Amino acid sequence: MQKSLHLDPNKCTGCLQCEMACAWENYRSFTVAKSRIKVFTFHREGRFVPYTCTQCDEAWCMTACPVDAIRLDPETGAKIVLEPTCVGCKVCTIACPFGTINYVAQTGKVQKCDLCGGAPACAKACPTGAITYVDSDWTGFGKMRQWAGKTDTNPATV
């Protein structure tokens, strides 16, 4: 079964544990500037929104890469960057409509979410359940359940 990261902004508190977990996984550092998942604060709306790569099937970044450095991980469905192949031309960062693949000056390569090979560190670190790693075919399950709970099975007759 393929799994996807499921992000629920309503549960997010903006604690950045996910960002630290991501940076730790890839850099052994807590510096959130290196995280591939970003949590945005919309202060005036009182909303925190975690955001990262959705692993498009027909991924713009993958299609755009001139040296074929972005490949499909058949296990997880993730589009992953092959660092030794990447030439740092940044075409993928232009191609991606969502901004979730970015250049890293420190390495001269690009980076994006790779689902940590099937055990995403952000989902494990999130204390609120705002990030979960669920069956790709059922990312709507939670919302369906919520609406199902609102169904009035015994409508009062008027």
Add this chain to the structure above:
Amino acid sequence: MAWTKNVLRVNLETGSCTTEPLNLAWAQDYLGQRGLATKYLVSEIDPKVDPFSPKNKLIFVTGPLTGTMAATGGRYSVVTKGPLTGAIACSNSGGYFGAELKFAGWDMVIFEGASPKPVYLLIQDGKAELVDAAHLWGKTVWETEEMLKRFHQDPQIRVAAIGRAGENRVLYAGIVNDLHRAAGRSGVGAVMGSKNLKAVAVRGTRTDAYTMADPEAFMRATEAGKQVLAANGVTGQGLPTYGTQVLMNVINELGALPTRNHRDIQFEGAQAISGEAMHTKRPTDGKANLVTNGACFGCTIACGRISRMDPSHFSIQDKPQYQGASGGVEYEAAWALGAANGVSDLETLTYANFLCNEDGFDPISFGATVGAAMELYELGLLTKEQVGFELPFGSTEAMVKLAELTARGEGFGKEIGLGSKRLCAKYGRPELSMTVKGQEFPAYDGRGLQGMGLAYATSNRGACHLRGYMVSPEVLGIPVKMEPQATEGKPAMLKAFQDLTAVVDSSGLCLFTTFAWGLSDIQPQIQAACEGDWSEERLLLVGERIWNLEREFNLAAGLTGKDDTLPPRLLKEPAKTGPQKGAVSKLPQMLPEYYRVRGWTPEGVPTAETRTRLGV
């Protein structure tokens, strides 16, 4: 190493920014943050210095666990000699700023001297420079942050700034970071203003600035800590749901909620300004005051309140900038802006709180000072002509006006900006000031909770609930239940709390973890992060050393044991209602015992033996 080992020294006089290595021997003795910066300050300034003199210094400091995955590992402190008290001032803040400073590679920034013109400090990793802030002077904290991000074209910059309160030297001006998190108390923002320093803007992207001593053990220890927080009723449910406001009804029912400048000890309007009320839909617009809860950096508790006001409230009708969501009231603020003045309109409190964040002043000292002014007004010692408007207890209009005037230093706001000690002295009734060492009480009455009375009287930064939170044993039964009116065992318990708190404040962690965590939960996290031996015994010794160092500074600054006291109202006027009816503070019974367990003389001075034992 969990320390970056780098100190940034900024000479505001000459404009130079220099790097020096952290004194690692001191780090072993004082851990970090509060303790370590105090050691630097005490070693570098004359304790008798005028807090507003360029000779005073201002230190921003992180802890070894700041910027780590330890739950709540995002705190920083600001340490200086405080203008409100003339004592050591150390204010702690959360948000994201502290971690960013660490990511940029700094344990500490020491500001010395005063700048001839307004400046801000820009830190981008290892690069630091002072930049002209003429265009920012006179702006609010909120405007300043927005302008800095726009000017530097970097929305990821974190900003700590003073508002107009700090510029105008409101004696309890704070430093606000990330829009609504504050190093709020004791006037650290006024010192910053006196140095012509408007803001510190920082962006940190280094991955090599510090490491954990034992990374695997650190991840294990912090994960275990998070599970304890999640499973605990206070940190896992109470605080996320109600914030610290979970206490409002509890403390009121217990008869320990100071009301109308401590004339009363219960507030009839408590329910209306409580955490529960923040969740209740307003009749006016059908929405609740509370929008959501929010966390500081790395925090798995998330006590923060994000509120949205009723847009039709009289205070903000034509002011769109206050109609969006922002930092809502926590318990101390709700008390100070509400019960302390008899104001029971949650929307008024929220507005005043927004202004405290926007212009950088401490809602506790501000609200308590307004309460004192209202009492002076009701006694006829202040008149409508002097104030400019009516100032009776309970007036929402007066609260709104004073919140607007104080930071700007306009009208009667200028006098409110002096704090209650100076205000009450000016109008001939110094005893009506509800302060210790010049700093206003927070939201617990020292008659209702005897241990809190002792904690206030002995706190090194003036009246404060964050130096030894005796509410834990006296109300919540943590770690053991102590009766509110009992005195026995409280001096020793308070000492233990004060020392433990000094450790937590020096580590980078939030004190609120201690509702769930004991030292045995904290110790493995510090041990795994920091080189050296950090046994529980050693940590408590570090805490005790910090407490005594602060005390020695205060004594050298001219304070004495006589300042370890409470206003006559608490010592003589019995509580009027509720379960603690008839109670006065039994401070005289507890203080000698406290000095004894501290290893101090009957005059409150550390004995030679204590000094040697702690190496202070």
